[in-house]
Amino acid sequence: MPIPKDFSAFIKISAKERALSQLQRWIIDGTLIPGEKLVDTELSDALGVSRTPIREALQILEIQGFVEIYHGKETRVTKIEKDDILKIYPPFAALQSLAAELATPMISNEQIENLKRINTEFSLLLDRGQPYKAMELDEEFHNLIVEVADNSYISSFTSTMQKHIRRFKYLFLKHVRTTEQISVTEHAELIAAFESREAAKTMMLMKQNVMRPMWELYESIETNSFRQE
Amino acid sequence: MPIPKDFSAFIKISAKERALSQLQRWIIDGTLIPGEKLVDTELSDALGVSRTPIREALQILEIQGFVEIYHGKETRVTKIEKDDILKIYPPFAALQSLAAELATPMISNEQIENLKRINTEFSLLLDRGQPYKAMELDEEFHNLIVEVADNSYISSFTSTMQKHIRRFKYLFLKHVRTTEQISVTEHAELIAAFESREAAKTMMLMKQNVMRPMWELYESIETNSFRQE
């Protein structure tokens, strides 16, 4: 029996990849706090790999905007403040809206069924009071649309932006209480617009669905209510 | 006399930065052709640095979408085909349009004068038959607006997209004959909309000014008229 060589369960993940995703997780969930100094020798001890993959991971994190490397001096987790939310959301919304536009003529019935399934699950998790899980389903909903849009430039950028948004929620909200049931309704409207193939409508609804939480978040945050070096 | 330590002329550029910008240049101008295999030892010889900064540069180029690293196997310059132009422009236009919207209430009279100056120069270069120089001025025009929008997420993404577009032009057009005089007019209309602070109009005009060249380019290219491995 022929076994495919790179069957996903057996893909070997490199030390660099491990370091990258671990550091990313730590920065997003606040284990590594904004402004914290990162020393590669310490990180390499902590993660059990040498300094090289750590450094490579840090370079990538710098490009993604999660750390700042002061040439020859030091490396720190990027700071973040309340008003940053106003900078992150608009470009994210613009590309999500574009993704919706591009997806409108492309989306299959099967994929629409999938969106419905995700939205039902999303609603259920909100009812059950599982906001973290619900957030993940919301992300899944949006990512499926990006996938349908089939544009690697959009997907790579939105994936990074989504991580920044997630970090923001983790840092500023003790309990992620985003996206109330109104989002479920918006999703349903969006799905209906996909079904009737109204691109202008999907664009508008998508923009709304992304931007509304921005204002809710912004107003629910007291200034300086967050940990920082 | 006190000499500022980091006066720009004396800033030391790291080996990684040099390698990155050189490789980027080579990929954009077609010295390194699509699909070409990149061996880090060869590159380190060619650039006179060790493998470490080369590898770091390649990681960044991978994120930017200029090379593909096949884990443990090989690294190649990304391929590109005629239809890619249809994927690159829309997200670029979406963010440029957003930048215009954000810049509209922020732009100063001085910055508007600057746009006019750039557009005049741009027009002059087109008349003189200097399309490369003209392209640079066009980029300057758009970059100034992005700068005014003051959003690092937008600027980092658009900067990468602009490089992809430039690469596209270098690979597919023997003589960059982009942006005829119609673009000068569009810029002038855009400037007028900035002056009257009409955000909806600047958005629309910006989108048009970015997307029109896409179609012109697309139709001026015969299929498979480009070098590739």
Place this chain on the structure above:
DNA sequence: AAACATTTGTCCGTATGTATA
């Protein structure tokens, strides 16, 4: 199938640069 050649991935020592006493 197995040894080889090639290239990438990782480790770690050292040089360089920066900040502090």
Place this chain on the structure above:
DNA sequence: ATATACATACGGACAAATGTT
């Protein structure tokens, strides 16, 4: 101003993985 401590940047050697003969 000089020396010292510290962290990063770079280099070169070794290990692991892949493809080939």
